[in-house]
Amino acid sequence: MENVIAHRELVGIDSSNVEFEIHVRIGTPFQKSDHDWRCFVEIAGLHGKVMEVQDIDSFSALRQAIGLAYHFLERHEEAGGKLLWAFNRVGVSTTDDVF
Numbered sequence: 001m002e003n004v005i006a007h008r009e010l011v012g013i014d015s016s017n018v019e020f021e022i023h024v025r026i027g028t029p030f031q032k033s034d035h036d037w038r039c040f041v042e043i044a045g046l047h048g049k050v051m052e053v054q055d056i057d058s059f060s061a062l063r064q065a066i067g068l069a070y071h072f073l074e075r076h077e078e079a080g081g082k083l084l085w086a087f088n089r090v091g092v093s094t095t096d097d098v099f
Contacts, residue, residue: 001042001050003028008098010073011089012045015080021045022083024069024098029058041065043072070099 006026013019027040032054039061042050053064073083074095083092092098 001025001027001040003030003040009086010092010098011084011086012076013082013084014076021086022073024073026062026065026069029061029065031058037061039065041068043069046072046076066099070095073098 004025005028006024008024010022010024011019012022022043022045025040025042025044029037029039031037035056036054037056037058037060038052038054039058040050040052051068053061053068055061055064077083077095083095083098084090085092
């Protein structure tokens with residue numbers, strides 16, 4: 001993904017105790033038309049493709065992208081998975097701590 005403005009590295013552990021890397025990447029919001037802003041988001045490791053969100057301005061598009069990343073991480077935890085910080089391998093208390 002090009003024009004990444006934010007990148008967070010985590011380690012995921014699935015319900016079978018298998019570890020895998022998670023890379024959350026947020027792209028720079030860009031304008032498609034007057035009130036149509038887009039932003040790319042990638043949650044590599046949990047979701048296999050780059051997704052595009054849209055909203056009325058750059059701030060809202062960025063908020064939507066972060067919210068989508070939050071949703072995927074939260075669903076991972078709800079399915080019995082765990083998250084660790086990649087830099088020190090300490091467990092993340094809740095998805096809220098990631099954001």
